[in-house]
Amino acid sequence: MAPSISSKRIRNISVSRPIIYGNIAEKVSEKNPLPASSPSDHTHTWKVFLADPLGNDLSQYIKKVVFKLHDTYVNSSRSIESPPFEVHETGWGEFEIVIKIYFQNDCGEKNITLYHHLKLHPYPTHADIQRAGGDEEAALRIAAAENVSGHVESIQYDELVFNEPTERMFKLLTQKPGSLLPYKSDKTPFTKVAEREELDRIDKAMEEINKLVEQRQIEFKKLEEERKKIVQL
Structure with missing residues (x-):
């Protein structure tokens, strides 16, 4: 046994x-x-x-x-x-x-x-x-x-x-x-290729978000400068 x-x-x-x-x-x-x-x-x-x-x-x-x-x-x-x-x-x-x-x-x-x-x-x-x-x-x-x-x-x-x-x-x-994860496979969408593509999409989205944040910071800075000018009047 x-x-x-x-x-x-x-x-x-x-x-x-x-x-x-x-x-x-x-x-x-x-x-x-x-x-x-x-x-x-x-x-x-x-x-x-x-x-x-x-x-x-x-x-x-x-x-x-x-x-x-x-x-x-x-x-x-x-x-x-x-x-x-x-x-x-x-x-x-x-x-x-x-x-x-x-x-x-x-x-x-x-x-x-x-x-x-x-x-x-x-x-x-x-x-x-x-x-x-x-x-x-x-x-x-x-x-x-x-x-x-x-x-x-x-x-x-x-x-x-x-x-x-x-x-x-x-x-x-x-x-x-x-x-x-397999590198490539017809059996599942979850492969190394799909993982890399998803990471690339995330990186691109992060870049766009960072650009929007920078734009908002510039806008806020301008608004703050205008506020200070108004207060000084």
């Missing part, structure tokens, strides 16, 4: 596993009608999920995932005990969803809690904000009007880090590669 895998922890070792979580939403339309049981004032269908970016089976070490929805939903705490770890719903408003991950009993790991803001409407671009004259609500309306498809994705990449895992957990975590 093969010896059982020990629950002894492996010291000075950390193993990470990639995950993605978030939501995908679709605006209600003829092509995407509301389910018959949904309230008539709901404007979107959506799903919230937790998954492996490469499609690997998380249930080897994840026992269940509990999604805590807004209290107005019937059975607002949804426990999903087998893949896919996801909840399908409908609604009209955005709110924060608590995602709690429970690991298999013999893995010796504590529960992990994540937070995701349900996104039903598209994020406004810098151009939208400029067109709206800096009015955030108006920029949101512009972005929503231009999102003809009604499709919105809000997905985050993260890594579960296991410090000094048990021998059993270490074996499960290292059975397949996957602790690093």
Whole structure:
């Protein structure tokens, strides 16, 4: 008989596993009608999920995932005990969803809690904000009007880090590669290329923000000088 895998922890070792979580939403339309049981004032269908970016089976070490929805939903705490770890719903408003991950009993790991803001409407671009004259609500309306498809994705990449895992957990975590993003892949949008492109977009946005801050500082300085002149009169 093969010896059982020990629950002894492996010291000075950390193993990470990639995950993605978030939501995908679709605006209600003829092509995407509301389910018959949904309230008539709901404007979107959506799903919230937790998954492996490469499609690997998380249930080897994840026992269940509990999604805590807004209290107005019937059975607002949804426990999903087998893949896919996801909840399908409908609604009209955005709110924060608590995602709690429970690991298999013999893995010796504590529960992990994540937070995701349900996104039903598209994020406004810098151009939208400029067109709206800096009015955030108006920029949101512009972005929503231009999102003809009604499709919105809000997905985050993260890594579960296991410090000094048990021998059993270490074996499960290292059975397949996957602790690093692939450089290129048709299976997932989360690749090194996509990561680099996203970082470039963030850098560009930061540059634009810094320029706006500098412009505002110059304007404030001029206003302050004018104020001082008026006070001296």
